[in-house]
Ligand SMILES: Cc1ncc(C[n+]2csc(CCOP(=O)(O)OP(=O)(O)O)c2C)c(N)n1
């Protein structure tokens with residue numbers, strides 16, 4: 065047996081907790097490009113400002129061996145705290161936010177609104193010949209909505225990529241220091257905190 | 263890192279400028295020697311070096327050589343190697359060395375100068391995006407933008423470079439940070455909040471591994487550079503376990519010295535230019551215990567036919583090495599020394615004995631392979647055979663305290679085949695990257711660490727020209743490094759591939775216009791010697807060894823000798839070419855041709 069044996073590829077959603085420091089995203093992206101792995105979607109944002117932690121959600125495809133390699137390679141980066149394979153670890157939620165601008169007039173405009181209503185998309189901007197819809201949901205729901213809109217006019221789409229979290233009460237990647245520091249801050253007189261910053 | 267990870271709760275030990283903080287931190291980390299080259303961006307550090315005398319600075323002649331020297335220093339001592347270079351070209355010149363250290367897992371801390379923080383991004387004079395350029399060729403890197411983080415960053419850099427799977431770490435230092443006054447914090451043992459490599463192996467996996475070993479009929483140990491990185495203790499434990507189990511062992515190029523070469527249980531190096539017995543034992547074994555090796559393509563040959571019928575155990579400190587090239591049955595994450603200790607304990611606790619009957623059969627088979635004498639070569643009475651040159655060098659240095667470095671090419675493989683190593687840390691070679699020009703600066707670093715030992719760079723004439731400027735460093739520090747130039751007047755390894763794979767069209771592989779190495783030696787202040795015939799060889803070697811200055815021994819060898827045994831690219835272990843007469847039997851396959 066060997067690593068190149070052909071086995072079906074599958075899509076995995078990885079959650080990665082990293083130090084929020086310059087270059088960390090470049091490190092993760094460089095790893096994927098340097099080793100020839102796929103990135104279908106990547107989102108990142110700070111989740112714990114006090115502990116300087118960011119959470120990266122990566123959607124990638126590969127054989128089980130490649131996925132295991134990706135996780136091991138990510139885990140080996142010095143600023144990476146933990147890597148969770150949400151796809152393997154159990155049921156999880158995936159959501160994406162999209163902003164869709166559609167330009168059209170007449171009947172198509174009304175149809176667009178009707179479909180938006182069905183998808184629970186909100187119109188958050190409007191002119192006489194355009195709407196901007198805001199929609200959250202699974203990536204496939206958003207794709208379906210975008211396809212329908214494209215039949216009704218010229219469109220522009222901005223999507224965030226997937227964010228994901230495991231279902232259930234377990235906190236696999238807890239964020240606590242924000243809270244701790246907030247609590248400490250609350251106890252401290254304001255002047256002292258300001259002083260410390262200087 | 264721009265932002266402090268956690269607010270400082272410790273009290274600083276002292277206030278000083280950034281340059282002084284760096285030197286103090288290095289000193290507190292036990293760094294005694296820095297290999298470097300000055301320039302505008304690092305002048306404040308050089309000023310501190312001048313004032314303090316705390317750290318010995320070795321002035322190289324090219325930044326690439328600084329890194330290789332630090333590698334030689336690190337690999338021969340087990341300590342971290344330290345490098346200091348300026349911004350821009352200083353940093354870019356260091357890139358080859360950093361990549362080399364990454365590929366061979368050598369602990370290096372490389373300090374690079376940088377333009378002042380307010381100029382970063384402005385294409386300032388001698389600005390390069392050093393953290394960007396070195397991100398893929400370091401284990402980790404830092405840009406220090408806040409002097410209060412400086413001391414901890416240096417401590418952390420040493421910690422990251424030396425723990426887990428070692429590797430190079432770059433710390434990029436803007437010039438204003440070097441001037442800024444800031445707090446010095448001593449190391450507090452709390453080096454990194456999240457980077458904590460697993461060093462102890464999983465108990466139940468270890469039990470299963472030992473069980474497999476005890477029941478094996480045709481076991482083999484396959485040890486790699488990880489054994490060397492885990493410290494001399496790992497090699498001792500490795501030998502103990504190999505002897506307890508009576509199993510044969512082979513070693514990779516990077517692992518040579520981890521097991522005594524003269525021992526009966528050692529089958530020699532494996533892989534592309536490994537021995538017949540090692541490769542066939544790997545192919546035919548039923549249980550393979552890999553300790554600290556990474557199933558490199560130079561070792562496995564054609565993956566599909568790599569040891570097809572064995573149960574494979576893989577011990578490695580780096581989880582990403584597991585199942586990367588070869589799927590193994592039992593992975594164990596941990597430090598080689600720890601895991602070996604655990605394995606020996608289990609072996610003894612369970613009262614296991616070497617599996618005498620099947621082992622006897624296995625050894626009988628191995629002895630048959632050994633009888634092929636794959637490293638035999640036809641001696642010549644007048645022309646020096648390169649293999650003979652290295653064999654004699656080995657025999658004439660056996661009672662000495664010797665360290666060997668190499669360049670890259672045929673001579674490197676011959677050195678691996680014909681020079682025996684009885685203990686770890688004696689053999690320094692560029693394995694993963696295969697960097698021509700590694701050997702001379704690496705030897706320099708070794709000699710700095712071991713001033714009274716015999717340090718020899720086994721070189722090819724083409725490689726030697728790649729960092730020949732370092733002869734000037736040898737002269738300055740009176741380093742009696744011996745260069746043993748196996749001079750075939752060809753880029754021999756390139757010529758060999760062109761002969762085997764490209765119809766003998768020797769495109770650009772002749773070492774044209776070589777200098778007179780004797781004159782070169784003399785010009786730099788050393789001693790030049792030459793051997794042109796077999797009967798001159800021993801005298802030249804002895805004279806080289808007895809000279810207490812640096813020596814270039816120009817050994818004129820047979821020009822068109824090829825390096826055998828050889829597994830052609832893309833072939834399997836059982837498809838070895840044993841000598842020139844085998845050549846016709848096996849053409850390199852089309853798939854193999856594209857491989858490097
Ligand atoms: C920096 C670098 N450039 C190119 C190569 C490719 N290469 C591998 S071996 C070799 C020839 C080495 O010639 P020499 O040093 O004379 O050693 P020989 O093979 O003749 O013993 C070359 C060019 C390399 N390994 N490193």
Ligand SMILES: [Mg+2]
Pocket residue numbers: 671722723724748749750751752753754773
């Ligand atoms: Mg040559």
